[in-house]
């Protein structure tokens with residue numbers, strides 16, 4: 142459903158994403174990992190049409206996100222890392238606005254709002270102005286807005302930040318149930334335990350390049366201690382001297 146074909150993106154002289162090729166299928170959850178500045182958000186913004194690739198193409202459901210933007214956008218739900226809400230609207234007004242922007246008719250708007258308010262437990266505060274929301278309340282409202290139009294693809298930048306444990310569980314359960322029903326999910330995250338728990342595959346970005354893509358098991362198989370956690374393997378791959386071992390580890394597959 143999501144396809145990067147040899148995609149690069151520069152900011153001036155800075156190469157932020159370097160020759161990324163990646164294909165994520167329907168029903169698959171792919172987690173993009175990497176240190177600060179590795180190129181994750183830049184990659185995500187190219188899927189949702191906020192940035193254009195400098196080279197290569199990105200398609201969603203077969204639609205080129207640059208030349209067939211509207212068709213691609215109809216398939217995508219996007220949760221950015223900084224949840225943005227219109228402060229002088231209530232959560233309900235914001236959700237209705239987003240649903241109408243997607244072209245949903247009155248019945249679909251009502252059904253979508255009811256479904257997502259219930260799913261994300263928004264009822265208690267959805268009629269308050271969003272300026273009064275905590276970060277987690279904003280994040281849950283933005284999640285709800287991203288799913289109103291039943292997207293085929295969900296793109297999520299740092300989904301777990303600022304959420305309480307109950308909301309983290311909710312998001313993980315949502316990922317599991319919706320991917321079972323065919324949703325394609327790409328998330329960027331620093332929460333390695335959650336990534337290990339829910340991902341079908343992971344990709345590790347380093348200075349704009351994807352230096353590993355595959356399953357956690359495939360990553361473990363590259364390592365002498367095959368029961369190592371994703372966190373241990375990740376730190377060894379990106380900071381090999383951090384644990385004092387200094388041994389050379391395999392750095393890439395796929």
Ligand SMILES: Nc1ncnc2c1ncn2[C@@H]1O[C@H](COP(=O)(O)OP(=O)(O)OP(=O)(O)O)[C@@H](O)[C@H]1O
Pocket residue numbers: 152155156157175176177178179180181182183184
């Ligand atoms: N608007 C911009 N102008 C110039 N350089 C940028 C811009 N946005 C990002 N960069 C640079 O591009 C590189 C990749 O940044 P990006 O935001 O994609 O990283 P990231 O992996 O999402 O990082 P983080 O984990 O901190 O969110 C970094 O070197 C960053 O400084």
